[in-house]
Amino acid sequence: MTRAEKNFTAMIRHIVVLLTVIFVQASISAASSVDVEGVRFGENASATRFVIDLSGTTSPSVFMLADPYRIVIDLPNASWKGKADVKPIGVVDGYRHGLFSDDTYRIVLDLKQPAVVANAFSLPAGRGSGPRYVIDIKKESRSKFLQAVASSKPERPAVVTRATPEIASPRRRAAGKRVIVLDPGHGGPDPGNLGVIGVHEKVITLKIARAIRDELNKTGRYEVHLTRDRDIFHKVRERFRIARRHKADLFISIHADSIQNPKVNGGSVYNLSENASDKEAERLAARENKSDLIAGLDLDATDDTLTGILIDLAQRETLNYSAQFAEILVSEMRTDVPMLRRAHRFANLGMLKAPDVPSVLLEAGYLTNKTNARFLNSKNGQRRIAQAVRRAIDRYFAELNTNAR
Ligand SMILES: [Zn+2]
Structure with missing residues (x-):
């Protein structure tokens, strides 16, 4: 490169950085224009009322989904400022909420039985209450519910395509560095499971992923990306697509x-396999694959990410590498982290289906065991897991290089 070319490249780089800063600031200010200050439930003879207390006005979109029966409320440019979650009543069985995409905060209501949105309206501030959005939910037959679902179809594509703007085009790989993509499970309206210590899986997976990233970055040998670095949702198939990109x-x-x-x-x-290695692995895959459903997505019939799998020849090679890495990871984890006796397992897991990227799913431990949950949520536990993963990655690539010689 000539000096003029270098100067030009440096200038372009400056402009890109500046634009990025402007874009990020713009999206931060846009993303927090309305606060959800809390939610409430009420009930009378004919309906269950769900009230969202807001700091200002917004125009939510509401739609219903079947199997299981759900009502989804998308609040544009909203963020959660509500305190403790309240107990649902009436026809509502439970609810969850979280950032669904950069500009959409989502609340998902689980229904005990088919029930439709009979009324949904905004109320301005007045008489001791701030602005609020009110939804009245009425029990209905399944057939009436399904009719309502058909006429309340969400405008999904716009939301989904905006979910990951920061990685729309693949970045050029830093010279000689291996690229590792870490995928903190769950996020946003899909919290994962709630441990006995009261911390959701989505929180713990992000802490562990960040610890691994920091540990890998220290070596200078890897280019590390996270599928998410905050509490936001990704579809199951989007997770491996990020790795492919x-x-x-x-x-x-x-x-x-x-x-x-x-x-x-x-x-x-875990490694991907058409057949689960045992009943527990099968149950685990069913749980983990449910993420999209939990976050209020309608699984379209054409999406085979979660159902069928067709393993072709190219994928067989990827699976061999995946199994090799899983073996190494289990042995490195075992030296410093509590592991199950039979720790290398197989299941039909949607996020492991990239045909060309060796992939594993690490279940770091059990949130249903108090000691294990505290370990996973501790700095010490996260550091020990991160070091074990780093040793495993080092060993895996060292062995690949030896075999290639
Ligand atoms: Zn999980």
Whole structure:
């Protein structure tokens, strides 16, 4: 490169940085224009009322989904300032909420039975109340519910395509560096499971992922990307698509398990397989694959991410690498982190379906076991997991290089 070319490149780089700063600031200010100050439930003979207290006015979109019966409320440019969650009543069984995309905050209501939105309206501030959005929910037959679902179809594409603007085009790989994509499980309106210590899986997976990223960055040998670095939702298939866009050498999805028996503790590592290695692995895949459903998405029939899998030849090679890495990861984890006795497992997991990126899912431990949950939520636990993962990644690439010689 000549000096003039270098200067030009530097100038372009400056402009890009400036534009990025402006864009980020713009999206931050846009993303927090309305606060949700809390939600309330009420009930009378004919309906269950759901009230969202807001700091200002906004125009939410409301739609229904079947199987399971759900009502989804999308609040544009809103953020959550509400305190403790309240107990649902009436026809509402439970609810959750979180950032669905950069500009949409989502609340999902789970219904005990088919019930439709009979009324939905905004009220201005007045008589001791701030501005609020009110939804009246009425029990209905399944057939009436399904009719209502059809006429309340969400405007999904706009929301989904905006979910990950920051990685729309693959970045050029830093010279000689292996690319690792870490995927903190769950996020936004999909909290994952709630541990006995009262911390959601989505919070713990992000802490572990950040610890691994920092540990890998210290080596200077890796280019590390996170599928999310905040509390936001991604579709299951979007997670491995991010890995593919980065042309990742390795994809690690990070989760924390739950089980009925509170004594069970220890981590495990999963590879993709058409057949689950055992009943527990099968149940786990069913739970983890439910993420999209929990976040209020209608699973379209053409999406085979979660159902069928067709493993072709190219993918077989990827699966071999994935299994190799899983073996190494289990052995490195075992030296310093509690692990299940039979820790290398197989299941039909949607996020592991990139055909060309070796992928594993790390269940770092059980949130249903108090000691294990505290370990996963502690700085010490996160550091030990991160170091084990870093040792495993080092070893995996060292072995690949030896075999290539
Ligand atoms: Zn999970």
